[in-house]
Amino acid sequence: MIRRLAECRRGDRVRILSVEAGRGARLHLTNLGLAVGRVVDVVGGTPFGGPVLVRNGDTEAAIGFGLAERIVVEDGQPAQEA
Amino acid sequence: MEFVLVGQPYGGRSTIFNEVAGYRAGSRNVPGVVDDHAHGEVEVDGERAGLVDLPGFYSLQLSDDESDPAVEHLLAAPPDTVIVNVVDASVLSRSLELTLQLAELGRPYVVALNMTDEARRKGIRIHVARLSEILGVPVVETVARSGEGIRDLFRAALRAGREGRPPAILPAPPRLEEAIGDLVHLIGDHVPQGTPGPRFLAIKLIERDPIARSILDPHLPEDVWSAVRARLVALEAATGQATDELMSAARHSVAFDLFERVASFRSRPRRDVRERLDDVLMHPVLGYVFLVAILAASFSLVFQVGNAVEPVVLTWFDRLAVLLAARLGEGTLAYTVVHGIVAGLGGGVGIVVPYLLPFFVVLAILEDSGYLPRIACLLDNLMHRIGLHGTSVLPLVMGYGCSVPGILATRVLKGRDRLVTAALTSLIPCSARMTLIFGLVGFYISFEAALLVYGLNLLLIAAVGKVLSRFLPDDSPALILEIPRYHLPGPVVVAKKTWFRLEEFIVIVWPLLVVGSVVLELIDHFDLSGTINGFLAPYTVGLLGFPAAVGITFLFGVLRKELALVLLFAALGTTEIDQVMTLGQIAAYTFFATFYLPCLATFAALGKVIGVRATVALAIGTLGLVSLLTGGISHLFG
Numbered sequence: 001m002i003r004r005l006a007e008c009r010r011g012d013r014v015r016i017l018s019v020e021a022g023r024g025a026r027l028h029l030t031n032l033g034l035a036v037g038r039v040v041d042v043v044g045g046t047p048f049g050g051p052v053l054v055r056n057g058d059t060e061a062a063i064g065f066g067l068a069e070r071i072v073v074e075d076g077q078p079a080q081e082a
Numbered sequence: 083m084e085f086v087l088v089g090q091p092y093g094g095r096s097t098i099f100n101e102v103a104g105y106r107a108g109s110r111n112v113p114g115v116v117d118d119h120a121h122g123e124v125e126v127d128g129e130r131a132g133l134v135d136l137p138g139f140y141s142l143q144l145s146d147d148e149s150d151p152a153v154e155h156l157l158a159a160p161p162d163t164v165i166v167n168v169v170d171a172s173v174l175s176r177s178l179e180l181t182l183q184l185a186e187l188g189r190p191y192v193v194a195l196n197m198t199d200e201a202r203r204k205g206i207r208i209h210v211a212r213l214s215e216i217l218g219v220p221v222v223e224t225v226a227r228s229g230e231g232i233r234d235l236f237r238a239a240l241r242a243g244r245e246g247r248p249p250a251i252l253p254a255p256p257r258l259e260e261a262i263g264d265l266v267h268l269i270g271d272h273v274p275q276g277t278p279g280p281r282f283l284a285i286k287l288i289e290r291d292p293i294a295r296s297i298l299d300p301h302l303p304e305d306v307w308s309a310v311r312a313r314l315v316a317l318e319a320a321t322g323q324a325t326d327e328l329m330s331a332a333r334h335s336v337a338f339d340l341f342e343r344v345a346s347f348r349s350r351p352r353r354d355v356r357e358r359l360d361d362v363l364m365h366p367v368l369g370y371v372f373l374v375a376i377l378a379a380s381f382s383l384v385f386q387v388g389n390a391v392e393p394v395v396l397t398w399f400d401r402l403a404v405l406l407a408a409r410l411g412e413g414t415l416a417y418t419v420v421h422g423i424v425a426g427l428g429g430g431v432g433i434v435v436p437y438l439l440p441f442f443v444v445l446a447i448l449e450d451s452g453y454l455p456r457i458a459c460l461l462d463n464l465m466h467r468i469g470l471h472g473t474s475v476l477p478l479v480m481g482y483g484c485s486v487p488g489i490l491a492t493r494v495l496k497g498r499d500r501l502v503t504a505a506l507t508s509l510i511p512c513s514a515r516m517t518l519i520f521g522l523v524g525f526y527i528s529f530e531a532a533l534l535v536y537g538l539n540l541l542l543i544a545a546v547g548k549v550l551s552r553f554l555p556d557d558s559p560a561l562i563l564e565i566p567r568y569h570l571p572g573p574v575v576v577a578k579k580t581w582f583r584l585e586e587f588i589v590i591v592w593p594l595l596v597v598g599s600v601v602l603e604l605i606d607h608f609d610l611s612g613t614i615n616g617f618l619a620p621y622t623v624g625l626l627g628f629p630a631a632v633g634i635t636f637l638f639g640v641l642r643k644e645l646a647l648v649l650l651f652a653a654l655g656t657t658e659i660d661q662v663m664t665l666g667q668i669a670a671y672t673f674f675a676t677f678y679l680p681c682l683a684t685f686a687a688l689g690k691v692i693g694v695r696a697t698v699a700l701a702i703g704t705l706g707l708v709s710l711l712t713g714g715i716s717h718l719f720g
Contacts, residue, residue, distance in 0.1 A: 023290075023326070024496075025560070025562065026327075027141070027143055027326075027330075028140075028562045029562060030141075030327075030330050030334075031140035031141045031143075031179075032140070032176075032562065032564055033176055033334075035327070035330065035331065035334065036327070037331070043360075044360070044364055044366075045366070048463055049463055049466070050366075050459075050460075050462055050463040051459050051462045051463075051472060051561055051563075053364065053459070053565065057173075057175065057176070058172060058173040058175075058176065058204075059173060059176055059564065060564070060565040060566075061562065061563060061564050061565060062455075062458075062459040062462070062472070062561060062562075062563045062565055063560070063561065063562055064462060064471055064472070064560030064561030064562070065462075065463075065560075066560040067560030067561070067562065068560075
């Protein structure tokens with residue numbers, strides 16, 4: 001199922017399909033292991049439009065709700081990475 | 083020779099720096115938040131070398147036209163510089179992506195494989211010799227928190243600097259490597275001296291990094307530029323992917339392959355309590371309960387320690403003053419000067435240290451534990467209400483310690499966010515202003531009243547933030563923040579951080595306090611204060627509603643905020659302020675002295691970060707707003 005990262009719930013494992021944001025935000029996401037094609041676990045979120053917490057391997061990151069709405073994901077099992 | 087500590091945030095650079103360099107480095111558990119570069123010296127086997135701790139960054143790639151001072155410092159470092167790449171062994175795969183970029187610089191470096199205890203706990207075994215062989219540089223295992231391996235690390239760095247052997251190049255996938263080769267061939271003859279080599283610049287061109295253009299532009303003829311552009315377009319056409327994404331994907335897979343070659347998983351990772359901690363501390367509801375509880379507990383601890391110590395120390399200094407008066411004879415010039423020195427010293431010891439010390443300890447614990455970024459995450463939502471993001475919380479919270487590092491920390495933000503956050507940070511009551519609030523309102527009125535000042539301050543900040551956001555539309559990227567592992571704050575690390583911050587106070591601020599106090603005594607001795615206060619009276623008495631005698635304290639309050647408090651006692655000739663000012667006046671005075679203008683050091687920091695013009699506009703705006711509000715408070719309650 002294709003949806004936005006902002007719509008995901010704690011416990012979801014998703015693959016990032018695209019990031020509809022500028023170079024700066026994409027670069028920053030890439031630095032934290034959140035590039036297109038990677039699989040991440042949603043580990044939490046705060047209510048009422050707070051950030052979404054995701055984990056990629058060893059790195060945990062908070063992504064602002066607005067940006068999470070611009071990240072397209074699909075259900076994903078890890079294909080190339082542990 | 084100079085060693086430069088380079089690494090991703092939370093990797094332990096500053097802890098290593100603090101371990102070896104006898105000078106200050108803020109090892110803040112916050113990305114990009116080290117007050118500029120910390121400089122120090124290290125002695126290795128009898129040889130002294132410089133040591134620089136650069137703020138942490140994830141990648142050498144610059145995100146847009148804005149410069150990153152840490153990356154620029156690294157690119158411009160002199161040839162005898164040895165890079166010490168501090169790597170968090172427990173997140174090795176990701177950390178190696180930066181290591182690979184450092185290798186592209188083609189200069190000697192060593193890898194500090196830090197936090198190996200953490201990696202072991204996760205069941206990861208790293209084959210150090212193999213990693214060292216593949217990278218072509220020394221790799222030393224360290225545990226910075228306990229000092230393990232640090233000596234060996236700097237020995238290896240010294241050797242690497244002497245030998246000057248370039249590191250190994252780990253090739254990118256063939257198609258990319260081909261493009262790099264072609265670009266090196268194109269630009270090779272034009273690369274200026276004293277810059278990183280052609281391979282590094284070729285990669286930067288592929289990454290569409292503005293740094294490549296800024297280095298190459300003055301040296302590359304137009305026909306070479308078009309050939310470069312054509313080659314990049316060809317690469318994009320052949321792969322169907324943006325070249326910068328191609329490069330970072332390639333680096334990711336090279337780093338991951340390397341990780342798999344050097345790491346093996348020996349056992350299942352042992353879970354510990356830290357992984358459960360966020361179930362509570364980042365819980366959608368409980369998280370906020372704990373946030374309020376933690377902050378309230380911290381501040382009340384600070385207040386209680388201060389409240390217990392302050393009167394005791396003040397009594398000692400009062401006795402000393404009486405003793406001196408008997409010895410030197412009251413009214414003599416010698417007495418005036420000595421009395422000023424004693425009052426300044428007393429101000430430092432009795433008022434500031436009892437507040438600063440516990441505050442810095444609390445701040446160090448919050449930072450070192452990894453809780454600060456979590457505060458940012460929890461408050462992101464709230465910050466949106468005033469038009470900012472959670473990342474702005476970090477400078478604001480740091481601002482409670484000292485405005486200067488708080489404002490410098492806003493440099494991780496861009497454009498409008500930086501401007502608004504810096505402006506708001508300058509309005510946060512720093513620890514110096516805290517001494518004013520607790521020393522006056524807290525002491526003469528009540529602890530609750532002092533907390534009320536903080537509450538009103540938050541409302542003021544929210545209002546100003548709202549207004550500024552209205553005028554400056556949001557153009558910034560959203561919050562993207564690493565949430566680091568929790569650490570049990572080590573007593574040594576906390577003690578060192580606290581000491582480094584206190585040291586700055588003792589060396590820089592305390593002498594200023596003493597000088598300011600002596601000058602004030604001299605003004606008093608020669609009866610100049612009447613003239614100065616008279617000159618200020620229409621403003622201080624007429625508009626603000628204070629006794630004329632306090633006018634002089636505002637002149638010195640700009641120097642250092644604590645001075646206003648110390649000098650208030652001197653100007654009024656008593657430490658029992660409530661005898662000469664009404665409680666309403668004390669409250670209004672506290673509000674005004676706290677916020678009318680930031681101190682000189684804060685001005686300097688603001689000028690650096692948001693520019694002189696914005697700083698002046700901010701100062702005038704603040705002074706006007708605060709004057710009106712103060713006048714209101716005095717006339718209502720005075």
